[in-house]
Amino acid sequence: MYAVVKTGGKQYRVEQGQTLEVDRLGDPGTEVSLRPVLVVDGDTVLAAPDQLSSASVTARIVEEVRGPKINGFLYKNKSNNRKRWGHRQTLARIEITDITKG
Numbered sequence: 001m002y003a004v005v006k007t008g009g010k011q012y013r014v015e016q017g018q019t020l021e022v023d024r025l026g027d028p029g030t031e032v033s034l035r036p037v038l039v040v041d042g043d044t045v046l047a048a049p050d051q052l053s054s055a056s057v058t059a060r061i062v063e064e065v066r067g068p069k070i071n072g073f074l075y076k077n078k079s080n081n082r083k084r085w086g087h088r089q090t091l092a093r094i095e096i097t098d099i100t101k102g
Contacts, residue, residue, distance in 0.1 A: 003099050004038040005057050011037060014057065014096045021065060021091045028063050032094070039101055046101060054102025059094040067091050 002015045008023030014034075025032050034057040039046040046052055067089040074083040 001041040001099055003036045003057050005034040006037050007034055016096055016099055019093060019095045021093050024090050025092045026061055028061050030061050032059050034059055056100050058098040059096050062093045062095050065091050065093050
């Protein structure tokens with residue numbers, strides 16, 4: 001059984017016991033409920049909104065991690081205009097604990 005969940009503007013294919021990194025959701029140790037977009041259990045596929053109203057995916061936030069460093073550089077020719085910047089996104093590592101069809 002697997003599900004496709006939507007969080008942080010992205011969609012992820014998840015199974016029970018899987019860990020993945022998503023945008024920050026909360027403090028480590030808390031339980032979160034993710035909204036499924038699709039649930040597949042063998043030959044049964046739940047995709048309609050009325051079918052998914054009772055389905056849920058539960059996850060536990062294991063820890064907060066930092067993503068890879070992104071370096072940027074802005075440059076304008078002939079004007080001595082240069083700017084360097086960097087960014088590291090804060091992510092949450094979550095573990096999928098339960099997928100229910102409802």
